[in-house]
Amino acid sequence: xxxxxxxxYYIGAFGLIFIGLYIVLVKKNLxxxxxxxxxxxxxxxxxxxxxxxxxxxxAPVFSKPGLKANEMVDPVPQALVLTAIxxxxxxxxxxxxxxxxxxxxxxxxxxxxxxxQKW
Amino acid sequence: xRKLFVILLLLIIAGGITLSLKEIPFGIPKTKIGDHFINKxxxxxxxxxxxxxxxxxxxxxxxxxxxxxxxxxxxxxxAVIGTFRKNSVNREVEAASLIVYxxxxxxxxxxxxxxxxxxxxxxxxPGGGFQGGAIIASxxxxxxxxxxxxxxxxxxxxxxxxxxxxxxxxxxxxxxAIGQDFLFNFLPKGEPAELLSAGIIPIVYIAIGLxxxxxxxxxxxxxxxxx
Numbered sequence: 001x002x003x004x005x006x007x008x009y010y011i012g013a014f015g016l017i018f019i020g021l022y023i024v025l026v027k028k029n030l031x032x033x034x035x036x037x038x039x040x041x042x043x044x045x046x047x048x049x050x051x052x053x054x055x056x057x058x059a060p061v062f063s064k065p066g067l068k069a070n071e072m073v074d075p076v077p078q079a080l081v082l083t084a085i086x087x088x089x090x091x092x093x094x095x096x097x098x099x100x101x102x103x104x105x106x107x108x109x110x111x112x113x114x115x116x117q118k119w
Numbered sequence: 120x121r122k123l124f125v126i127l128l129l130l131i132i133a134g135g136i137t138l139s140l141k142e143i144p145f146g147i148p149k150t151k152i153g154d155h156f157i158n159k160x161x162x163x164x165x166x167x168x169x170x171x172x173x174x175x176x177x178x179x180x181x182x183x184x185x186x187x188x189x190x191x192x193x194x195x196x197x198a199v200i201g202t203f204r205k206n207s208v209n210r211e212v213e214a215a216s217l218i219v220y221x222x223x224x225x226x227x228x229x230x231x232x233x234x235x236x237x238x239x240x241x242x243x244x245p246g247g248g249f250q251g252g253a254i255i256a257s258x259x260x261x262x263x264x265x266x267x268x269x270x271x272x273x274x275x276x277x278x279x280x281x282x283x284x285x286x287x288x289x290x291x292x293x294x295x296a297i298g299q300d301f302l303f304n305f306l307p308k309g310e311p312a313e314l315l316s317a318g319i320i321p322i323v324y325i326a327i328g329l330x331x332x333x334x335x336x337x338x339x340x341x342x343x344x345x346x
Contacts, residue, residue, distance in 0.1 A: 014133070014136060025128075026122055050145070051143070052153070054146060054148055059245060060156075063167065069158050072157050072169070074150055075160075075170045082174060090338065096342070097199045097200050098199055
């Protein structure tokens with residue numbers, strides 16, 4: 001039980017990453033592959049935030065007097081994830097526009113039919 | 120067959136990750152640099168929000184790189200979508216229901232106001248340019264959903280985006296001219312937790328907010344108009 005309470009956040013974050021990897025590797029529909037990439041993105045963001053968490057820590061904002069510096073969570077992963085989320089949205093939009101372009105060219109979103117490769 | 124192979128592969132990767140993660144305990148301080156930012160951040164940058172002081176103060180140059188990535192993604196989207204031929208068949212767009220229409224007309228200025236508040240107060244409260252920009256873009260998404268006859272003026276959004284990016288770079292170069300390095304904080308830091316404090320940080324964050332907001336709104340506009 002202690003193992004679960006210690007590592008539940010790591011398990012959640014890597015669970016999301018592995019679900020996304022499974023979708024990317026197995027699914028044939030391009031839209032589903034893009035959804036998988038987005039899930040991997042979410043999992044990585046969650047993992048970075050988890051790395052920076054300190055038990056019973058508050059947000060690193062000195063918004064009112066009386067907050068102690070040694071009770072705050074690590075600000076560096078939060079600053080990384082902050083920018084990564086917005087860039088993730090832009091990359092997602094770029095991927096979707098490429099998918100629309102592929103659909104107009106080939107008339108299908110099935111990856112096996114688009115590049116005719118098997119492995 | 121393929122699924123079995125993939126599951127086997129993922130299990131092997133999961134095993135490797137478990138071995139290395141056992142060495143990383145959860146919930147205790149891990150980095151020295153984070154301690155330095157929390158203890159010295161307020162007096163060194165003047166910003167009460169430590170995340171903001173990291174994003175714009177200590178690592179402002181990285182943020183310029185991130186904004187460039189966002190800009191490149193937007194340009195790429197415009198280039199890909201710009202190659203589409205105009206649809207000869209005009210799609211019939213069903214008008215939005217009364218609730219969405221009224222909600223869009225009532226909420227659009229309010230959402231813009233909240234987004235502006237969030238990026239102006241980025242150095243005081245949780246928030247900042249990226250979050251405020253995303254909120255502003257969501258207002259434009261609501262406008263496209265509800266009032267489908269309204270459109271963004273493309274030149275205006277491009278101008279706002281350009282002003283945002285140029286302000287960031289100009290502030291950096293002025294810092295290079297006055298102080299010793301790029302994005303040097305040359306303005307007085309003022310009293311912490313005041314609106315006018317932290318030197319160049321509010322200026323840079325307002326520029327980022329305008330740039331991110333107009334870029335994400337431009338992405339929504341491109342995807343709705345031309346595909």
